[in-house]
Amino acid sequence: MQLVVARIGRAHGIKGEVTVEVRTDEPELRLAPGAVLATDPAGTGPLTIATGRVHSGRLLLRFEGVGDRTAAEALRNTLLIAEIDPEELPEGEDEYYDHQLIDLDVVTEDGTEVGRITEISHLPTQDLFIVERPDGTEVMIPFVEEIVTGIDLEEQRAVIAPPPGLIDDRAEIASSRDDAGDDPKDLSGDDAEGTPGDGS
Known part of the structure; x- marks a missing residue:
């Protein structure tokens, strides 16, 4: 490989x-x-x-x-x-080669489908999963244990616990703001979360 x-x-x-x-x-x-x-x-x-x-x-x-x-x-x-040998594994525990992670399904801890890993981006500060969502858009998910809570190679999936705004659709955020009405407290709360890493 x-x-x-x-x-x-x-x-x-x-x-x-x-x-x-x-x-x-x-x-x-x-x-x-x-x-x-x-x-x-x-x-x-x-x-x-x-x-x-x-x-x-x-x-x-x-x-x-x-x-x-x-x-x-x-x-x-x-x-x-x-x-490299496809059967070769990294020496460290909980370490993976890129080819082991590519094409894994990404789901949240409650089983909600997020998408599929198409690329691993190695940055100086951290690694990122580039995830293609079902609608064809992409979202970047930091490969850190606080967010990626599990990798199951047998089940071919990565489980994540995303912070607010990481994978939310802008359309969904806009809809939630509309549902909140004119209450400025609700709107400011949404704005404070932001949408870091939103790939839509």
Whole structure:
């Protein structure tokens, strides 16, 4: 099974180093010197990592055969892809590879359908589930234990306890405000919750 582990960014310096946007929870394993990675587009690879280091909070890689800034810049926006065993599991408890989470059904703790995980976004501060809802819109759900309360790979579902406003439809919120009438206390209460992460 193939797993996208990084995207190459801009060239750094004049000796062929590039910045990379990490898309794996295990960069020390997937992006270590000696790792051979397929690429998308395929014509630029495979690429073998020669060196890696962290500079100003960013991971810098240099690949074998890429020795100057021009060659490094030509790799910009290339996806780096690792080949992994589908049966392989992360070492840590309650850790998952992206391919294990993609396509899981997302439901609330009371069984309400939210949607299906289509992508995992790895941000510097946290990971996000990109969830496609039944109406085709998307919502972003932080992958933190306070919100994602359970992952059941056998049942192929993720259970969440979303805070108010995270997955509410704007239409539903508007309807609830209409139902509240002209009471300014009700309206201010709704506004205070906001709609962070609303993907509609």
